[in-house]
Amino acid sequence: MKIDDSIFARYQAGKCSAAEQLLVERWLDQLDRFPEPVDTEMLTLLENLDSKMPFIKKRRRQFGWKWLAAASIIVMLTTTVYIYWGQRVEQGRYASIDAIHAPIKSNAIVVLENNTEYDLDKLKRNDTLNTGNYRIVRTQDDEIIYLTDPAQQSKIVYNTIRTKTGGTAHVQLADGTKVWLNTNSELRYPISFGAEIREVALRGEGYFEVAKQERAGRRVPFFVRGNTQTIQVLGTKFNADFTSNNETALLEGAVAFSNQGSSLEQTKKDRFSVRIRPNQVYDGRKIIEARDISRYIDWKEGYFDLNDLNVGQLSRKLSAWYGVEIRVDNSLAQVRLFGRVRRDKSLKEVLDLLGQVHPMNYTMKNNYIYIK
Numbered sequence: 001m002k003i004d005d006s007i008f009a010r011y012q013a014g015k016c017s018a019a020e021q022l023l024v025e026r027w028l029d030q031l032d033r034f035p036e037p038v039d040t041e042m043l044t045l046l047e048n049l050d051s052k053m054p055f056i057k058k059r060r061r062q063f064g065w066k067w068l069a070a071a072s073i074i075v076m077l078t079t080t081v082y083i084y085w086g087q088r089v090e091q092g093r094y095a096s097i098d099a100i101h102a103p104i105k106s107n108a109i110v111v112l113e114n115n116t117e118y119d120l121d122k123l124k125r126n127d128t129l130n131t132g133n134y135r136i137v138r139t140q141d142d143e144i145i146y147l148t149d150p151a152q153q154s155k156i157v158y159n160t161i162r163t164k165t166g167g168t169a170h171v172q173l174a175d176g177t178k179v180w181l182n183t184n185s186e187l188r189y190p191i192s193f194g195a196e197i198r199e200v201a202l203r204g205e206g207y208f209e210v211a212k213q214e215r216a217g218r219r220v221p222f223f224v225r226g227n228t229q230t231i232q233v234l235g236t237k238f239n240a241d242f243t244s245n246n247e248t249a250l251l252e253g254a255v256a257f258s259n260q261g262s263s264l265e266q267t268k269k270d271r272f273s274v275r276i277r278p279n280q281v282y283d284g285r286k287i288i289e290a291r292d293i294s295r296y297i298d299w300k301e302g303y304f305d306l307n308d309l310n311v312g313q314l315s316r317k318l319s320a321w322y323g324v325e326i327r328v329d330n331s332l333a334q335v336r337l338f339g340r341v342r343r344d345k346s347l348k349e350v351l352d353l354l355g356q357v358h359p360m361n362y363t364m365k366n367n368y369i370y371i372k
Contacts, residue, residue, distance in 0.1 A: 097362070100322055100347040107167030108181070110136060110144070111160040120144070120161075120169065133157070134191055143178075144171040146191050156194060158264070162186045163204070165323040168299075173200070176211035177222070182299050183320050188264065199223040201264050205241045207300045208233070210253075223262070229284060230258040232272045239296045249281045249296035257282055302344065306337040322347050 105121045112118070112131060120138065123129055128147075129136040134157075135147040144161065161169050161181060169181040174192045181187055185204025195215055202224050212235045213220045222233040226242040236253020248255065256272035274282060281288040281296065290296070291308075298305035304317055312333030315326040321343060341350050351362050 097348050097351075098346075100324060102321070102344045102346060103166030105167075106142070106169055107164040107183075108169040109162050109164075111162060113157050113159065142170055144169065146172075146174060148174070148192055156190050156265075157192070158188055158190055160186060160188045166321055173198075175213050175220075178209045178211075180207040180300050182206065193220070195220075197221055197223070199225060199264055201225045202240055202242050203227070205239070205243055205299070207237075207239045207297050209237050210235060225262045225264060225266075227261040228259075230260060230262040230270050230272075232256040232258070232270075239300075241296075246284045247281050247296070248276075249290060249293055250276050250278050251293055251297070252278055257284075259284060298340065299343070303340050303342045304350075305340045307339070309337045311335045311337065318347070318350070 108120045109117045110120055110129075118129060118136075123136070123138045125138055125140050125142065127138055133149060137145050137147060139145060161171055163169050163181050163183055163185050165184060167181075167183050169187075170178070171181075171187065171189075172178050173189055175198060177198075179187055179189075179200070182205035185206060186202070187206060188201040193213075198213065198220055199222070203226070206224075208224065210222050210233045213222075219235070224231040224233065224240055226240075229242065229246065229248075231238075231240060231248060232255065234254040234256070236255055237251040238253070238255055239247075239249045239251070241247045241249075248257070255276060257274040257276075258270035258272050259274070260270060262270060274287070276282050276287055279290050279293045281290050281293075294301075295305040295307060304314070304321075306314060310333060312328050314337060315328045318324075319326040324347070341353060345353070
């Protein structure tokens with residue numbers, strides 16, 4: 001049987017015979033042995049296929065043009081199985097899976113020092129919230145910044161930004177440090193830092209770009225404090241995941257760790273016995289060399305990176321983002337995935353994309369979604 005563009009078109013539409021499907025997949029597996037194409041029509045077809053499915057991205061080997069074809073129609077699940085994915089939706093919340101959309105709001109609040117809460121979605125771009133002693137501004141880029149009265153900066157005043165399900169937030173601290181918060185996370189921080197130390201408390205997950213600050217020729221230390229771990233920052237870019245994953249991924253600079261939790265304004269000294277360098281990840285027990293450090297900040301860039309992810313791990317990401325409870329059959333939890341999907345898609349769109357690269361059907365019954 002000959003490989004031609006009509007077979008690719010049928011494959012993309014899911015209309016191939018079993019023999020044609022096997023032929024295409026075997027051809028893709030052997031792409032690295034083939035010479036460069038001279039058929040411009042075939043190359044155009046492969047590029048068009050890829051543009052239809054831009055979320056597919058496999059990193060294990062690089063084939064130039066050859067991977068355009070494989071990237072467009074690669075099988076995302078490495079094991080051929082029937083999937084049962086029980087997804088329990090909050091009673092009465094959704095009439096059907098079509099109603100489960102990606103969040104369109106920040107779903108975040110700021111808590112002032114007197115415990116007053118403000119919904120950040122009510123603070124429009126370029127608007128200002130005047131608290132009396134300082135002002136909170138939401139910029140055109142959706143960043144939260146503070147304008148403070150110098151007379152008030154001698155006193156340490158704490159605010160908290162808290163994201164809810166499907167929420168994210170971006171705040172610039174008084175020293176110029178930028179922090180992005182993932183969903184279901186919390187950052188407690190002073191609106192102005194003291195002269196001797198900079199410190200914030202994190203619950204959940206956040207990405208940090210810490211500004212360098214010196215006083216009298218000495219670098220002012222920066223600490224990220226969690227319940228079970230403390231990070232000493234040495235001027236850097238990193239992602240701190242203080243959820244059950246407990247992973248800190250370093251993109252630039254250096255960080256050190258104390259495997260003990262700490263609180264703001266504590267007096268005891270921590271011992272920072274572990275230090276990592278860029279492209280390394282520390283999980284509280286061991287240091288891991290990351291093949292692709294950017295996958296740890298996929299949430300910040302607006303997509304789910306599925307590479308080296310299994311179904312169980314993906315289910316937790318989807319549950320936190322779409323606000324639904326997802327249960328995965330134990331036999332499927334370790335099935336590996338590849339590719340990436342934008343987080344602005346509805347849950348139905350995500351499932352449809354998965355269905356284009358691996359045959360599956362899904363139905364919703366009794367507030368569960370069944371995929372098989």
